[in-house]
Amino acid sequence: MSYGSSLLKTLGTALALGVGLMGAGQAVADDPIKVGFVYVGPVGDAGWSYAHDLGRKALEEALGDRVETTYIESVQEGADAERVIRRLASSGHKVIFATSFGYMNSVQRVASSFPDVYFSHATGYRTAENVGVYNSRMYEGTYLQGVLAGHMTESNRLGVVASYPIPEVIRNINAFALGARSVNPDATVRVIWVNTWYDPARERQAAEALIAQGVDVLGQNTDSPAIVQVAQQRGLYAFGWDSDMSKYGPDSQLTATMLMWGGYYIDTVKAALDGTWETHNIVWGMQEGMVEMAPLNSAVPEAAAADFHAAQAGIMDGSLNPFAGPLRDQSGTVRVAEGEDMPVDDLMTMDWYVEGVMGSIPN
Template identity: 60%
Template sequence: MLNRRTLLAFASIAATLGLAAAVPAHAEEPFKVGFIYIGPVGDAGWTYAHDQGRLALEKALGAKIKTTYVENVPEGADSERVIRKLAADGNQLIFTTSFGYMNPTEKVAKAFPNVVFQHATGFKTGKNMGVYETRMYEGAYLLGVVAGKMTKSKSLGVVASFPVPEVIRNINAFTLGAQSVNPTIKTKVIWVNSWYDPAKERQAAETLIAQGVDVLNQNTDSPATLQVAQEKGVYAFGWDSDMLKFAPKAHLTASTNNWGGFYIDTTKAVMAKTWKTGEVRGGLQEGMVKMSPLNPVVPAEAAKIFEEKKALIISGKFHPFQGPIKDQSGAIKVAAGAVLPLKELLSMNYYVQGVDGSIPK
């Protein structure tokens, strides 16, 4: 027979067990992912496209992750401070999304060996630092094909950001695409020395149009170039994202970046501890570059060539930097039938024949 002390002991144990059952198990902390942006998120352009990728990541992984972003971060010392803070705040994966963030990212990566860093458009890697970019020159080439068919003045214009290899590649690819359908075409370039400055972009576009340009492209982040084109009655293209809504009459098509798949795959790999450093470059074939629908004003003949060239690039049967290609001096840079080697593509520092002016030093 149980005495009173034994019964009280059983009661105490039962109460303790009941209490424990009522307290939920400690929820696992979400995996933290940080992003640093060169411009405002806005609703168009480079930064907008990256943030769309971040939102796709959130949608795919839900409560398993928590993302943070910091926008309008200048390249240089200030970016190092922001990257370092993201790492110190517990972000286990950090995406730094502009070329000028490369050296600061490398420096912070060495200080935080347990954090994975992914840098966009650079070339430096490390044990915990990889690089990624899209082959936007594929899209630029296709924009050139359309421009070559749409121009009447045979004069194209590019509003360019900084004279770094990725921008020079896009200018050259745009020109080569145009020359593939109209060999006499010339391209004029105005450098605004900013990734995002609507006022400078607008001024550059106006200047190019005043010089006789009737089709514009850009390697900048705002829709200002397109808006000027529509105001002046000429054509232009969206860049990094579809910009149709800003200038529906002028917008012929857009070469867009699609980062969502890469962000999802990379985050999953880091979470599973299967991530490895390296270089990722995706284009039309991988779906990281996509072309938006053609404006109905584009003639059927031009649309047919555009689609044929796109299919050839996707199949791997054609490369935008397939020879023969000459530089401004007439020197052969790529022999007939050859393709420019990746190393030379990534370090491109010259204009192809047909681009006016010189590259700023």
């Protein structure tokens, strides 16, 4: 049996941090394992933190009274994150999921003080004896978005509203461009960096600025549905991100790349319960069920849908790698030779644009 609670008594210091605090689940006689989730944005009903919270709910459904979960939303990266993660560890949480790249150093510092707590950090690369890392091949979804965008654009100008210039975001931008140019070699991608994961007003301004540059299909690597809403209002096309955002743009959303975290959360907590938890660095995608695509908009022509589904099938069966050679950067220099795949380490540290992406990456 599960009950919601504010957990303000347990984590009262969070009030001083100015972060949202909520919980789900209440201890039962068998002392369930306490699992904490730290979110960079509000849970809301769409986007990155929403997708992670769906995973938390899947964990609760799967393990029932064996688990008690807490989530803290809108936790800023940096000192606030470290205080929140430390408070979760000190209040009896045995497993803690830190769900933003910028939490990486905070996780490392807290984990060293709590060797008996298991920490999992999303999208990072630093592990420890009690720290695992998990990531998704979300770029598989952005490649498929690009295939549709290459078909649907009339101006051959595509746009991406991007958060921070870190490898995971650069990968997604490049995959979007590669997918588009696989069906439309004339397509180009313009990027506006907003330096935030979640700021609907700033995201909206960036989308409008891209439209002013002639962009007629919009992508994003930010967390709010603002881009889909702008496209809906302007009669253009866009893609949902992290979750299905079609209710914000029923005419504009062509599809959405959706992240399904539940399987990983269930496996990780089960391992903690049965004593088999091990340090790990996993990257799951469509084959493992972590990345899925929302249904296609009825406006997608048959030819575009056929190319989309063919590419999706190729990713699923391993015959299509979005970062297979020949792969050139903006200058035309071959970075991956024909017949080769980009090494995983290079992919995980990507800091350059492929051909077709305009502009430069901020320092």
